[in-house]
Structures are given as C-alpha cells and as structure tokens.
Amino acid sequence: MSKRFTQFFGPVLAAAAMATMAVPAGAQDKEEEARLRKIEAEIRAIQRQVFPGGDGRFFQPEITAGTPTSNVAASNSTTAVTDILSRLDAIEGQLQRLTARSEENANSIAQLNTRLAALEVTTGAATTEAAGPTAPSANLSAMTGGASQPAVSKPATKPAPKPAEPSGPSPERLAAVQAITKPQTDDPGDDEYSYGFRLWDAGFFPEARQQLTLFLEKYPSHAMATYGRNLLGRAYLDDGMPREAAPWFLKNYQSDKGGRRAGDSLLYLSETMIALGDTNRACIALAEFGETYPALATGRLKDQYEANRRIVTCN
Incomplete structure (x- = not known):
C-alpha cells in the first residue's frame, strides 16, 4: 500500500484495527458491529470518489449486509472476532485495488502531459518557422x-x-x-x-x-x-x-x-x-x-x- 494512501486512509485503518481488539460479547459486539458498518460506508464513499459512476465493471461490488463476507450466518461456531477479521481483509483488498488504480491513473496522466508538452514544442517551432524573418x-x-x-x-x-600584387x-x-x-x-x-x-x-x-x-x-x-x-x-x-x-x-x-x-x-x-x-x-x-x-x-x-x-x- 503506497505512502500516499496510507496517509489518506490512516484514520480509517486505525479505527478498523481497534475493532480487532478482543471485546466482551453482547452489547459491546453490537457497538463494534455498528462501527465496522460505518467504516464500510466510508470505504464505499471513497470508492464513489475514485471511480465516479463506478459499478461491477470497474471494481468488485461493494460490501453489503447481505454479502457473505462473514461465516457468522453459515456457522454458529464462528465468533464475532472472526467475522470482523474477515471483513477487514475484504476492506484491505479493496484499498489495494483503489491504490493500484490510482497509481495507474497518475502514470497515464503523466504520460499525457509529456506528450502534450512535446506537441506544444513542435507546434511552437512550426509557427515560428512559418512566421518568416523579422524586420x-x-x-x-x-x-x-x-x-x-x-x-x-x-x-x-x-x-x-584584385590588383596585381608586387613580386x-x-x-x-x-x-x-x-x-x-x-x-x-x-x-x-x-x-x-x-x-x-x-x-x-x-x-x-x-x-x-x-x-x-x-x-x-x-x-x-x-x-x-x-x-x-x-x-x-x-x-x-x-x-x-x-x-x-x-x-x-x-x-x-x-x-x-x-x-x-x-x-x-x-x-x-x-x-x-x-x-x-x-x-x-x-x-x-x-x-x-x-x-x-x-x-x-x-x-x-x-x-x-x-x-x-x-x-x-x-x-
């Protein structure tokens, strides 16, 4: 994960890391579940900013309550901590994809700027040549x-x-x-x-x-x-x-x-x-x-x- 995205998503990842701490079951599980859903909502908001109008053609579908990212519903033996860890893995995967796509976009923009600068130089030289000599x-x-x-x-x-030179x-x-x-x-x-x-x-x-x-x-x-x-x-x-x-x-x-x-x-x-x-x-x-x-x-x-x-x- 690049330094730029680490700085940008630092607060989000820090909050997610806190969610992995062992907590008592019951009321605290509900509180952690609410906080995790908030993190997921923020990730979805970031996705919409990086990929305006994005859908499944450009990145993996957003994590939803119905997505089987956790084994809690499938098995009564899965704990709340395992569910949290699985969902954090999914968040990290999304962040990695966002980082890769952002770096690709930055590289493409840099190449376009280079080609544009070269085109401007060529156009300027042609204009100067066509202008003709100065006064x-x-x-x-x-x-x-x-x-x-x-x-x-x-x-x-x-x-x-030339005049004849003397001997x-x-x-x-x-x-x-x-x-x-x-x-x-x-x-x-x-x-x-x-x-x-x-x-x-x-x-x-x-x-x-x-x-x-x-x-x-x-x-x-x-x-x-x-x-x-x-x-x-x-x-x-x-x-x-x-x-x-x-x-x-x-x-x-x-x-x-x-x-x-x-x-x-x-x-x-x-x-x-x-x-x-x-x-x-x-x-x-x-x-x-x-x-x-x-x-x-x-x-x-x-x-x-x-x-x-x-x-x-x-x-």
Missing part, C-alpha cells in the same frame, strides 16, 4: 542581396579582380615593418590584436590584414575580437578594397550586435556601399544604424553618420 533580418537580407548572412569568404556581390616587399618596406614591435604582455591575444593595429596605423594594410586574420583565427572569442573584425574591414576599405571590406563589417555586426565595435562596422558598411555605388543598400545600412544605435548616431559617431547621410539621398 531586421529582412533588412540584412536586402543588404546582402537575399542572403541573411553571407559567408566571409564569399561576399554577396561579385568581387572585382615581394622591398627591403625598405621590410625594414619599416620590422621596426614595428609586437607587444609582449600576459595576454597573448591582446598582443596579437595590438600588433595588427600598429601595422594598420602605420599604413601597412596588407601586413595588418594578415596579422588581424591570424588573431581572429587563434582567438575568435577574445574580448577584442569585435575590434579585430572591424579593423580588418577597415584595413581593406582604407586600401581601396570596399568589396572585400563589406563582408567583415557585416559579419562583425551580425555576430554580436552588442559588441563594442558592432555599431562602427554597420556605419562603415554603409560607406562600403557608397563606395560601390549601391545607394539602396547604403540607405538600408544607415537606417539600421540610426534605429539600432541612436546613442552613437547622436554621440561618438555623429559626424561620420551625418557625413554619410549627406552623400546619398534616401527615401
């Missing part, structure tokens, strides 16, 4: 010609032929690059980025691109990664390569819109579209920047933002 995603799709996030190595627009750097350039020292601190990731920044700041754009690419490959999750992607885009844009710069600016914005240089990259993305003569996408980038980063549009990047807006005419 920001649609804007980004427009900026990339239909792709929500173009691969970095495959820009949305067809890349122009190799001159001795003077090599000496100038070697003169730029690489920091040596307890943060190697920051050292790699800082060295790329120094190369870019000195105007050595190809060397800066190589160094910043190395930094992003080795430390993609570094705190300076948002700076590195933005600066890599600038190393292309400042070198007259806007097509190569655009994917890096877009990637930096999409990867972490809350990043320290995500707003900068979105604004520089508008500049690459201006340089490519794509006014429509330039306007989309500017509108996205003004909506997403109003503090930057009126603060640190205000002059650059206003200058870009003056170059193009947007609806």
Whole structure:
C-alpha cells in the first residue's frame, strides 16, 4: 500500500484495527458491529470518489449486509472476532485495488502531459518557422542581396579582380615593418590584436590584414575580437578594397550586435556601399544604424553618420 494512501486512509485503518481488539460479547459486539458498518460506508464513499459512476465493471461490488463476507450466518461456531477479521481483509483488498488504480491513473496522466508538452514544442517551432524573418533580418537580407548572412569568404556581390600584387616587399618596406614591435604582455591575444593595429596605423594594410586574420583565427572569442573584425574591414576599405571590406563589417555586426565595435562596422558598411555605388543598400545600412544605435548616431559617431547621410539621398 503506497505512502500516499496510507496517509489518506490512516484514520480509517486505525479505527478498523481497534475493532480487532478482543471485546466482551453482547452489547459491546453490537457497538463494534455498528462501527465496522460505518467504516464500510466510508470505504464505499471513497470508492464513489475514485471511480465516479463506478459499478461491477470497474471494481468488485461493494460490501453489503447481505454479502457473505462473514461465516457468522453459515456457522454458529464462528465468533464475532472472526467475522470482523474477515471483513477487514475484504476492506484491505479493496484499498489495494483503489491504490493500484490510482497509481495507474497518475502514470497515464503523466504520460499525457509529456506528450502534450512535446506537441506544444513542435507546434511552437512550426509557427515560428512559418512566421518568416523579422524586420531586421529582412533588412540584412536586402543588404546582402537575399542572403541573411553571407559567408566571409564569399561576399554577396561579385568581387572585382584584385590588383596585381608586387613580386615581394622591398627591403625598405621590410625594414619599416620590422621596426614595428609586437607587444609582449600576459595576454597573448591582446598582443596579437595590438600588433595588427600598429601595422594598420602605420599604413601597412596588407601586413595588418594578415596579422588581424591570424588573431581572429587563434582567438575568435577574445574580448577584442569585435575590434579585430572591424579593423580588418577597415584595413581593406582604407586600401581601396570596399568589396572585400563589406563582408567583415557585416559579419562583425551580425555576430554580436552588442559588441563594442558592432555599431562602427554597420556605419562603415554603409560607406562600403557608397563606395560601390549601391545607394539602396547604403540607405538600408544607415537606417539600421540610426534605429539600432541612436546613442552613437547622436554621440561618438555623429559626424561620420551625418557625413554619410549627406552623400546619398534616401527615401
């Protein structure tokens, strides 16, 4: 018998146990008989609660005065105590059946809840998928010609032929690059980025691109990664390569819109579209920047933002 039913039927079973105590015959037998009938009535009431509208198709028939659960009427030698014990055995059997059925019902309900939860998850996913892209995603799709996030190595627009590379750097350039020292601190990731920044700041754009690419490959999750992607885009844009710069600016914005240089990259993305003569996408980038980063549009990047807006005419 489960703990739950033991707690629920505790008072009933305790009263029934008291009925098994030896008592004198006569008036006390009648009193115990009345108490036992009361217990049986309570059991029948419990049956009706557990099995509403129940009958013999669902559980054993209720104990009635006419049910031969006692051998008292059949044999004059059977005592009142034997009658009580027999009837208590019948009560315990009914309680066991009630307990088993209750546990089966609880298990069935738990299974139904599990299936319902799974159905809700599946329905929710289907609804989200059917809803289509949100407005920001649609804007980004427009900026990339239909792709929500173009691969970095495959820009949305067809890349122009790269200018012919020289056979190799001159001795003077090599000496100038070697003169730029690489920091040596307890943060190697920051050292790699800082060295790329120094190369870019000195105007050595190809060397800066190589160094910043190395930094992003080795430390993609570094705190300076948002700076590195933005600066890599600038190393292309400042070198007259806007097509190569655009994917890096877009990637930096999409990867972490809350990043320290995500707003900068979105604004520089508008500049690459201006340089490519794509006014429509330039306007989309500017509108996205003004909506997403109003503090930057009126603060640190205000002059650059206003200058870009003056170059193009947007609806």
